[in-house]
Amino acid sequence: MSMSTFCKLAFAGILATAAFGQEFRATITGTVTDTSGAPVPKVQIRRAGAGGPGRIPAARMPLTVPVSGPWTVRFTPGWGAPAQVTFDKLISWSDHADPGIRYYSGTARYAGKVNLPPGREWTLDLGEVREIAEVWLNGKPLGVLWKKPFAVALGAAAHAGENELEIEVVNLWPNRLIGDQQLPPERRLTKTNITKFTAQSPLMPSGLLGPVVVRYFK
Numbered sequence: 001m002s003m004s005t006f007c008k009l010a011f012a013g014i015l016a017t018a019a020f021g022q023e024f025r026a027t028i029t030g031t032v033t034d035t036s037g038a039p040v041p042k043v044q045i046r047r048a049g050a051g052g053p054g055r056i057p058a059a060r061m062p063l064t065v066p067v068s069g070p071w072t073v074r075f076t077p078g079w080g081a082p083a084q085v086t087f088d089k090l091i092s093w094s095d096h097a098d099p100g101i102r103y104y105s106g107t108a109r110y111a112g113k114v115n116l117p118p119g120r121e122w123t124l125d126l127g128e129v130r131e132i133a134e135v136w137l138n139g140k141p142l143g144v145l146w147k148k149p150f151a152v153a154l155g156a157a158a159h160a161g162e163n164e165l166e167i168e169v170v171n172l173w174p175n176r177l178i179g180d181q182q183l184p185p186e187r188r189l190t191k192t193n194i195t196k197f198t199a200q201s202p203l204m205p206s207g208l209l210g211p212v213v214v215r216y217f218k
Helices: 003-020 174-180
Strands: 024-033 039-047 063-066 071-075 084-087 107-116 120-125 128-130 132-137 140-145 151-153 161-170 207-210 213-217
Touching: 063 107, 107 213, 140 151, 161 207
Parallel strands: none
Antiparallel strands: 024 039, 063 213, 071 084, 071 107, 107 161, 120 151, 120 213, 128 207, 132 140, 132 161
16 A cells, blocks of 8 residues: 555544544455546445444534524614614614614614523524624623624523523614715714715615524534
């Protein structure tokens, strides 16, 4: 057996051991011909100590709990949006009927509840976020999420039963700039020399879009 083949087989054994927590053995049982006509080893993989070919255990699949709301959403005062509203379901701020929310740029804090069944390894997945999120569970900070996947392990902050979930989301400035272009100068909330956005510019998706779920194992 060539050194190249030996290294490949050794590496395969290391991967199998690391992935499945068991030791596997590679045995050359003959040769076969590859597409170029060159002979290559025929290899059989067995679990160490087993008489027959090793069986690779099936991957564990997590269970899922949807976090569907309603959500209490608080906006920063002074930037056009109401102080507090209720979202029965998650939508982009840019799709809201209230123009103060539709053209809002800044931070909003979502508060909701999630009822967790007994389990372990709970992970919160926020789905789609535009643009940055910070998460608290039962008052304990879990960190800032700024890229996909917007997911975080809940760890010791989570417990079976009802949990208090809070998520702060920050979007970008264009929606407020677009909204201000529809107002007379004295009523605008921003002052800028940026002129690329007009009253007809398309709005950017903003906020917590979801779907929000918790994944766990029994």
